[in-house]
Amino acid sequence: MDFKGRYNFDASPDRVFDAMTNPRTVAACLPGCDALEPLGDNRYQATMMIGVAAIKGRFKGTVELRDLERPVSYTLRVAGKGTVGFAKGQARIEIGESGSSSSVAVIAKAQVGGPVARVGQRLLAGTTKMVADKFFACLRQKVEGVPP
């Protein structure tokens, strides 16, 4: 499954980059995510509740930030599994600057398997977009709402 999105922030790329790579902010903004426990080397252990249509379940896995180039870009690698299936994905995140605002481009590719794929397939794209929209809306509130 492929996902592409673009999100604009009324904040500098530095601020956006820092927020997006801060495990506490990410954990707080990612729907269903309890915590990101650091494992070292920009790797974190994550637990997340994911629901696609009737298929809901807890995923356990790792999140890894790679190729960090503050404040321009990084790569996010995620692998998780749970009772309702598994997911593995990679996202390339690029942050552009225009004046005082930033634009975040996300290009992601994910592999999903198990019941979540079999039963939820038709709703997967929609669910992914919903999760991403919620995440970035929350993030926007955090970076735009709090003065530097």
Place this chain on the structure above:
Amino acid sequence: MSASTFGSGIRRREDPRLITGSASYTDDIVLPGMLHAAMLRSPYAHARIESIDTAAAAAASGVVAVYTGTDTEGEIAPAPCAWLLPDSGLKIADYHCIAKDTVRYVGDIVAVVVAESRYEAYDALDLIEVDYDPLDAVVEPKQSAAEGAPQLHDEIEGNQAFHWTVTGGGDIGEAFENADVVVKETIVQQRLIPNAMETRAALASYTPATGELTLWNTTQNPHIVRFLCSLVAGVPEDRLRVIAPEVGGGFGSKIAVYPADFVTVFCSKKLGAPVKWAETRSENYQATTHGRDHVQEIELAATKDGKIVGLRATVWAGMGAYLSTAAPGIPTILHGLMLSGVYDIPAIHEDVYGLYTNTTPVEAYRGAGRPEATFMVERLVDLLAAEIGLDPVEVRRRNFIPKFDDGHDVVTGLTYDSGNYDGALAKLLDKAGYDQLRAEQAAAREQGRHIGLGLSTYVEICGLGPSQVAGAIGFQGGLWESAILRFHPSGKVHVMIGASPHGQGEETTFAQIVAGELGVSPDDVKVIHGDTDNTPMGWGTYGSRTTAVGGAALALAARKIRDKAKVIAAHLLEAAVEDMEYDDGKFFVKGSPDSSKTIQDIALMANVAWNMPEGVEAGLEATSFYDPPNFVFPYGAHLAVVEIDPETGHVTLVRYVAVDDCGPQINPVIVEGQVHGGIVQGIGQALWEEGVYDEDGQLLTGTMLDYALPRADRLPNIEVHSTVTPSPHHPLGVKGIGEAGTIASTAAVYNAVIDALQPFGVEGVNMPLTPERVWRSIQEAQGRN
């Protein structure tokens, strides 16, 4: 009178229990102390199993045991493939009932939980931690054959399970070189997913004290299950009883003996308790065998006036991750040998490559190989008609095998039994009003409406078959049937038969056969089947063979009874046996029908045996084994009429007219029901059904929301007609009818859609012909032109 019920459309005796919910299926059976099994299945299409942690599941509430592949090793053998296709380089990969170190399709069993309740068993599945290392997967057969494709089995190079060829008649190369016209096409026979109303289930009950095991199993062939289960699970055949209780449909998906069945048997043996496993619908989609999945590259050579001179094809058949029980025979023997269809084709050559893919194993699915063959031939004939500008009817007529009633050899090596192909077509054209329909089509086109007519004239091979042939083609079993017919003192009859009907209505037709042969009322005949302890050996219900082979065995048993009854009657009437006559249940001396003995009189005398002729045994019972001398070859002609909305691509099936010839019909209403059901399944392939995997091998059509089954509201009234051409070699002259509809209808509907799209210049569209595909094909054609 009773004999006249043979050939009449009496009501199916099965139906009252089926429609009132009082039938008992495997999952309805409850035994004291019964445990429940649930299978953990792989969510990956291809992965190495690094580790499995079952500790939490084993400790969960109600859980009795958790087993993995390590536990079953040496205890149960791999699930066998029982069709060892000769001269094909067949390579059978071990199909471990519980995967050992590698999983190869979504649905491969990884572990089993046995618990006190089904809920606890399923809940505990979630507690098993499996660490998988995912591997690349391949799902499409032609891609599986390509260089660099992910390899499924270490010992099998290029994923190739077999390469089978059929060559017959003249030199195929020359035929094509010298032909005036060559037409070709690539056809995708998409993967289909059988949807029996009853999903699969097994209940195994082992008694340690006696070493006996009873297995209730939703199967089409309990005797084969007993045979294979004894070999795989190590229960001697004499201690193993297999019962197919009510079975809610099969369509080929209940031929195979599955890993889950063997695992259930293993659990019961291990725990010394009854263990039941019943599939969920979602599990059924991924674990019960699928059908079709062929890519066919086909071509036809002909003269400019439409006489076929050669047919050549290469087929890539997806077999799934392992070879299911009968799988290798489906895209080969049951397919390639039928490529002459109803036509006189002087040269035929086909290569079939069977390929392992990371998908659910493929097996027989209603028609099994023959729909794919009919589709090829019927598509090519229509392409030829379009190419040379003749009506499809005319091209067919120029190539039909002329009427024959006692054998016709085709170049693939088969001898068809009897046929009048033009007779069936003529009746179809008449009943459908073909000329009128063509005129209406032309008028509609003037108004911008797009009506299409599609023909399919088919012949199929069924009534499988002579056992000697079975041996020669590598089928690891016989193909005869047997029946025991027993008269009780009161004249009531028990029939014990090895065939195992599961929805086709043979409890009724078998009773009608007895009625026809012995003049009893069908109501006085009880038909017992599906229990290996109570029925004689039989090879099962598939390949439209139950009536054609089992029915013949029964008719012959009845004739033995008649012969014995005649001797007893002669004794009672103090006449010579040669002077005895029989008519509709009565025996009498020639010329004196008023003084007669009924079959019931004789049943009573034979059972009490007070006054028997010298040297005649007591009892009135006969056993017969029938091994057919040849297959039977039903045939027919079907016409579909469709209308297409070019704005949306929506296909409406306006009319469907069928003429089928299955020989004399024992029960025409049951025949019509079989024809209806068969046609609808074929229409499903043409218009709606498709089992889809993504490139990673995830099954995307894993529910009834995603897999489009035919629905009554999308179908017209199906107009069913018949002709009657007896099989010359069959005791009753009958042929099979269970699969004919499916074999014919996909091509008819497809041809109709292409005919409707003709004004747009659309060439080939892959099935299913969904609105999107049809609409796109119109757009593409318009872009081209």
